[in-house]
Amino acid sequence: MTEDLIIKGYPHGIRLVMNPDIPIEQLLTSLCVKFAASKKFWGEATMSLTIEGRQLDDQELEAVIQSIERNSDVTVSLVSTRDRVFEKEMTRKKDAFYFAKTRDYLKIHDGDIDMGRKVISSYGLLVTGDIMSGGSAECGGSLYVLGTIAGKASAGKVIGKNACIVASGISDADLSIGSVRENFSIKNRTRFFSKDNEMIIVRVEDGHLSPEKFTGSINV
Numbered sequence: 001m002t003e004d005l006i007i008k009g010y011p012h013g014i015r016l017v018m019n020p021d022i023p024i025e026q027l028l029t030s031l032c033v034k035f036a037a038s039k040k041f042w043g044e045a046t047m048s049l050t051i052e053g054r055q056l057d058d059q060e061l062e063a064v065i066q067s068i069e070r071n072s073d074v075t076v077s078l079v080s081t082r083d084r085v086f087e088k089e090m091t092r093k094k095d096a097f098y099f100a101k102t103r104d105y106l107k108i109h110d111g112d113i114d115m116g117r118k119v120i121s122s123y124g125l126l127v128t129g130d131i132m133s134g135g136s137a138e139c140g141g142s143l144y145v146l147g148t149i150a151g152k153a154s155a156g157k158v159i160g161k162n163a164c165i166v167a168s169g170i171s172d173a174d175l176s177i178g179s180v181r182e183n184f185s186i187k188n189r190t191r192f193f194s195k196d197n198e199m200i201i202v203r204v205e206d207g208h209l210s211p212e213k214f215t216g217s218i219n220v
Contacts, residue, residue, distance in 0.1 A: 004030035005053075013047050014074070016064070018054035027054075028067050029106045033126060033144050036071040037166065037199055037214070044073040050080045106141075113137055113151065122158065131173075142166070149173040161204035166214050168199055175202060175209055182209045 004027055006017040018027060035042070049065065056064065065076045107121035108128070115134030119125065125139035130147035137143060137151075140158030148169035153176070156163030160178035172185045186200065199214035 005034075007034060009042070012045075013050060014068070014076075015050045015052065017052045020054040024056075024060055024063075028063055029124060031064065032067040032071045032106065032108075033124075033166075035068050035074070036126060036128070036146060037144065039072045039146075042072050042074050046075045046077050048078040048080065049076045056081065107139070109137075112147070115151075125155075133172075139163075149175070156204075165202040166199055167202075170200060170202070170211070177202065177204050177209060180204050180207065180209055184209070186211050 004019050004022055008015040008017070016031075049068070051061075051064070061079065061081070065079065068074055068076060106124040106126055107119075108126045109119050110128050112129035113119050113127060113131045113135035115132055118136040118138065119127070120137075121139040121141075123139065124141035125137055125143050127137060127143070127145045127147070131137050131145055131149045131151045131153055133150045135151035136153075137145070138154040138157060141155070142163045143153055143155040143165045145153070145165070145167040147167070148171055149165070149167045150171045150173055152174040153165055153167075155165050155176070156178040161180065163177050165175060165177060170184070170186050172183070174183050175181070200211050201214040202209050202211045204210070
C-alpha cells in the first residue's frame with residue numbers, strides 16, 4: 001500500500017484502510033487533513049467506522065475518532081476493527097493524546113489570516129479560513145487552506161519541493177514551494193474544479209508550480 005490511507009463511504013458508515021508501515025503520527029495528520037478538506041461532502045451525520053489494514057491500540061483508536069470528529073461534522077457511533085466491535089464511549093479521554101500528536105506534525109490555524117499577520121509552522125499547516133491579501137503563511141511541510149489564498153503562502157521550507165499547497169482558490173497570490181516561487185491566480189480557471197470537489201493542489205513540476213484538481217491523494 002503506497003497511500004497513507006484510503007477513505008470510502010457507504011450508507012451510514014465510513015471505511016478506513018490504513019497503511020500499516022507508516023508512523024501513527026503521519027497517519028493522523030493525513031486523516032485530519034482529508035476530513036477537513038472534504039467536510040461538506042460528509043455533511044452532518046452519525047456514522048459507524050470500520051478500520052482495516054492496521055491494528056491500533058486504545059489510544060490510537062481514540063485519536064483516529066477524534067481526527068474525524070474535530071475536522072468534520074461527523075459523529076462516530078460504532079467502531080469495528082478486525083478483532084472487536086464497540087460503542088464509542090471513550091471520547092472524553094481523547095483530547096490530550098490527539099493534540100499532543102497533531103501539534104507535532106500539523107499546526108492548525110482556526111479562521112482567516114488577516115492583512116499584516118503571519119502564521120508560521122515548522123511542520124505542516126492547516127488554515128481553516130482564507131489567507132487574506134497582505135496576510136502570510138509559512139511552513140516547513142505542506143500547506144492546506146480550506147479557503148482562498150490571496151496573500152503570501154510558502155510551503156516546503158524544510159522538505160523542499162516534496163511539499164504541496166492545497167486550497168479552494170488562489171487569487172493573485174505569492175506562492176512558493178521550496179525554492180520555487182511564482183505569482184499567479186487561478187480563481188477563474190474552472191477547468192481545475194468540479195461540482196463535488198473545489199479544491200486545488202499545487203506541486204512543483206519541471207521547476208515550476210503546477211496546479212490541478214485535488215483528488216484527496218496526498219503525502220503530508
